[in-house]
Amino acid sequence: MPKKRTEKKLVGLGEDVLKDIKQKKNPKIEIPIRSLSNVVYDEKTKSLTLGDKVSKRFFFNVAHAKKFMQTMMVAAFCKELLNEKIHTSLRDMYYNLKHTISNSDENTFDEQRESDPIVIDLEVALDVLREQLHLSADVRGRAVGNVTILDRGDTVNLAKLGSGGYAIPSNIEDIKFKKVNAKYILVVEKNAAFERLHEDKFWKKHNCVLIGAQGQAARGVRRLIQRLSNEFKLPVYVFCDSDPYGWYIYSVIKFGSMSLAHVSDRLGTPHARYIGLTISDIEKFGLKDFTIKTRDVDIKRAKDMMKYKWFQHPAWQKELKLLIKGKRKAELEALSGRGLRFMTEKYLPQKIKNKEFLP
Amino acid sequence: MAVEQRVAERMAKDMKEISISEFFEKNRHLLGYENSTKALITIVKEAVDNSLDGCDEAGILPNIVVTLKQIGVDRFKIVAEDNGPGIVESKIPFAFGKMLFGSKFHRLKQSRGTQGIGISGAILYSQLTTGKPAKIISSTGGKIHEFELMIDTVQNEPSVASHITHTNKERWHGIKIELEAEGNYIERYQSIPEYLRQTAIANPYAHIVYNGPNGTLKFDRTTNIVPKQPKEIKPHPYGIELGILRRMLAMTRTKNLRAFLMRDFTRVGSRSAEQIFRLAKLESSRKPKSLDAEESERLHKSLQMVKLIAPPTNCLSPLTEQLIENGLKKELNAEYFVAVTRPPSVYRGNPFQVEVGLAYGGDLNPNSAAILYRFANKVPLLYHQSSCAITKSVEAVDWKRYGFQHPNSSVPVGPLVILVHFASVWVPFTSEGKQAIATYPAIMKDIKLALQDAGRKLAKFVRQKKQARDKQLRRQLFERYIPELAGSLSKLTKKEKNSIISNLEEIIKAGGSRISESKKIKKEKEE
Missing domain, CATH: 1.10.10.10 (Winged helix-like DNA-binding domain superfamily/Winged helix DNA-binding domain)
Structure with missing residues (x-):
């Protein structure tokens, strides 16, 4: 505007x-x-x-x-x-x-x-x-990938910013995309996982835009995801901890947040998909030894979320029930228990290949 | 001889009459002399009460001078002088040197003293603590008589030590009494100055001078009108006790029951007398002395059943609403004064009247408990506050209704002085110290009604004041924000700031501050 x-x-x-x-x-x-x-x-x-x-x-x-x-x-x-x-x-x-x-x-x-x-x-x-x-707003989050942008008069190539990557600004409105060469966007909740994927050049190998949210996604991050995916028709996969907090981060990227419901149409990305982790993954990928016991707040949060209209899909209800019943949760780092490169070489490629996403 | 019998005989030897003076010598707390601080106040109070009563009866504007001098570590000389009618020579020793001698006990009439104990009690206390006689100087306008006397406590008789007479060229009349007594002097709270101050509030036609150890206090009169002398009345049948009725039946001079009811009682006419006889199934011609116990009980019951007009009110001398307000205004710097005088009522056959005055705001402390001034027949009551019917009635009123904090079972909190005057032909004191009124339900009820009436009037004032203040505060609030608001609007719209300011101020002047008051606006909800 x-x-x-x-x-x-x-x-x-x-x-x-x-x-x-x-x-x-x-x-x-x-x-x-x-x-x-x-x-x-x-x-x-x-x-x-x-x-x-x-x-x-x-x-x-x-x-x-x-x-x-x-x-x-x-x-x-x-x-x-x-x-x-x-x-x-x-x-x-x-x-x-x-x-x-x-x-x-x-x-x-x-x-x-x-x-x-x-x-x-x-x-x-x-x-x-x-x-x-x-x-x-707060400036948080960074991005790497085969994307070239024009930001406040500077041409920035997001593939050539070394180990730090591009710090996502608060105001995305005035950014112009010059060249975007990617098949999808992978949003990672945690910094450690972002570092791992960046060092392993995951984005280069799989030709994607890698975005690190560093916890709850800042407004700039959400707007950037929305613009990139809308303007270049890119699928969005979100990668969070397998617990109510991580899942809520995903839902905010997808549907918008309750506290900023008035701007959902400009910050939300409704076609985003959830790639992991899920409770079902624990069994499937042999992560049982690396899980954590849930706290009371996790269970309470999960029970609240089961009532949210935007978590009514059977797949999500199943995950929430599994968490409440099993009383175990898993962080992204749990994948490192299977080997430091397990995430980059095994988990993510397999998930994307088999299209194992939650809605 | 059985043991019991021997004991009984030995006890019989020890039995003898004790005089009233001897009794009070041992029980001086009953008279208000339980401690040396209170003793001094009681002495002054008895002298001043007597002086005011004497002046009232003679229709004289009272001039009273009280002097208190410290003459030893715990010894004081008290001198009280009035310009009253004085006492005739022959009665002086008895009026001051004999207990229960007085003119007021056998009548129903509103006065300060009643029993003839007060001033002789003071003299008794003086002689008990110092061994010195009291000096009484009095004249009715002729010669001046000067007595020095003590009380023979065994005989309850005055013993005159000296009696001299002086010529009286100036035709002075009045009484002057000089006493020495053990005591302890204070000037705060319950004290002689406080007693005199409250006396001045309730007796604004009296001129009182107090020469205390720390200087002179003067209470000028604010009116020259001596209140009308209350009339003496006969008892009213309502609420009279059976024992008193039997005594009256035995002592009456009337020849038959009809005359007894119509002459010895007030408000009983021939028709109501007939009704009473019919109800009691008694002949009107019966001799009053001939009634047996059962008959007198029937008569007593019937007396309560007939409809009678309330007792006459000319036996009572209320302060009046005007005088109460004047009295409070004189002594207190407050913002609002209100007074209520209730119509007379009856307890135990005795007419009484309740008056209430309230002073609010001004210099009064808004955070302390309300100050209570209690008066009975225009005499301030300083002690035994908690057991008094006045205090209990104040506590029983719901002061929260009138905008005051009211901690459970205590007086309200706020910038408030509560004055309650109880006037009656017979004040039911809880003890001879005359400091607390007994809690008869009829009395409590009337005090409460008077307090509620005054409370409503005060609440109206307080409410109006609060509304005015709130309106003012609202206005100030808006006026404070107007320049900032106008500045921002000017930046947004590029219109001149000062014209926006004057537009906003016009809305306030037109009553804009009331817009939000009348309309209930849904409170904004934030996350």
Whole structure:
């Protein structure tokens, strides 16, 4: 979405408020509610989206007044970022906007905890991405593969960045893909597994884009996966620990997250597939000696996930049941128990060849 | 002779009458002399109560001077002087030197003293602790008589040590009493200054001067009107006890029951008398003295069953709402004052009336328990607060309804002074120290009603004040955020900041701060 449109939306927000004021009405902004009660799983698009519940924020309401003022401050700040063509972090924004209100001992913002949710309010209310407001999220995750991109004027070949790989930025919107030569995208949850696959040149041998998420996938990582797979029709395989936490990481990449349900359509990749690990793999690949006993939270989490609409597929229900029943889980490192190169030479090639994926 | 018989005979030899003075010598705590701090307060209280009673009866505006001087480590000289009617020469030794001698015991009329114990108790305490006689100077306008006297505790008779007379050119009248007594002097909480301060609140027509060890305190009168003398009345049939009825039947001068009911009681007319006789199945011509136990019980029951008008109220002298408010305003720097005088009511055949005054806010401490001023017939009660009907009634009222914190079974917490005045022809004190009112249900009920009435009025004021303050706070809150909001809007829309500010301020002036108050707005939900 071009900058012009984002800016227009910010200005429109201000003008609507001004119109209320001119008509001597209590000025208000409408913000879709983001609580769990308003998060809906859409079967058709296979993503988590927000329902249609809206909350109204009034200026002349004791409980809303400060937040109303803060919302307008953040909106004005973002408009300036767009005009000045600079990007900044949430923390920078907090420091920039924090000051003492004149004739009082009160601060505009006391903690970053107050300004962060207002950014999400604006994303939801204006239907824009944080990155489009020039606010960057955490930078985490890296990528290697036969891909050449144009990033802030630099041409970067992702195959020639040594052992570190390409650090995935927060803002993917302005990146242009010059050349992409790959058959699929492999997303790895853990850093150690990424290092192993990179050192073994797995991506070269199998001609894929290798992405390391380093835990829960950051917004940049999710957007990059989505753009690459959509624009070049590449299948996406996700490789996580065999436990509820790892599976949820997969579901966030695929369907979107509950806390960011408003941006699922721009961050989710509904056709992603789960390559492993699964509980069934433990038996199949002889990993029994390398499993870990589950903790109480794992079991509780698994039971919760069995109820989620987007985990209703029989294959997933089966895995969740196996975990709850067997009370054992497995990390990616368990594969190293069968030999350090077991993952690169045996496990992954076999899985891909036999198309052993979970939906 | 059996052992029991011998013991009984020996015991019989030891049995003898004890005089009332002797009894109180051994039980001085009953009179309010259990410790040396309280003793000084009690002496001053007895003298001042007597002076106010005397002035009231004579219709004189009281001028009272109390002087207290320390003359030894734990020894004090107390001098109390009034401008009352004085006492005739022949009665002076008895009024001061004999217990249970007085004019007030055998009548039903509102007054401070009743039993003729108070001032002679003070003299008794003085002679017990110092061995010195009391000096009484009095005149009714003629010669001035100066007595020095002690109490013969065995005989309960005054023993006069000296009696001299002075000429009285200025035609002074009044009483001056000088005593020496053991004591301990304090000036905080339950103390002589506090007693006099509260006395001044309830008796705003009195002028009281106190020359204490640490200087002089003056309580000026705020009104020149002496309250109307309460009338003496006969008992009312409602609630009278059987024993008292039997005593009245035995002692009456009337010749028949009809005359007995109509003359010795108040509010019994010929028609209600007929009704009573019918109910009791008694002849109206019967001699009162001839009734047997069963008949008197029937009469007693019937008296409670007929419908009678409440006792006359002219036997009571309430402070009135106006005086209570004035009295509180004089002594307290508070924000709101309210007073309630209840209509008279009856307990045990005795008319009584309850009054309540509340002072709120201002300099009063908002975080401490409410201060309670208790009065009985215009006399402040300083001790035995917890066992008093007034305290128990205050505790029983639900103060949370009126916006106060109210810890379980205690007085409410807040910037509050509660004044309760109990006026009656006979105050049912729990002991002769006269510091607590007995907890008769009829009394408790009326005190509670008065407190609730005053509480409602106060709550209305407190609520209005809170609303005004909340509105002000809301306004300030919005006004504080307006410049930031206008600045941001100006950046977004490129409109002039100052015009946005004035637009927003106009909404506030037009009552914008109330918009959010009336509309229930769904609270925003965050993740």
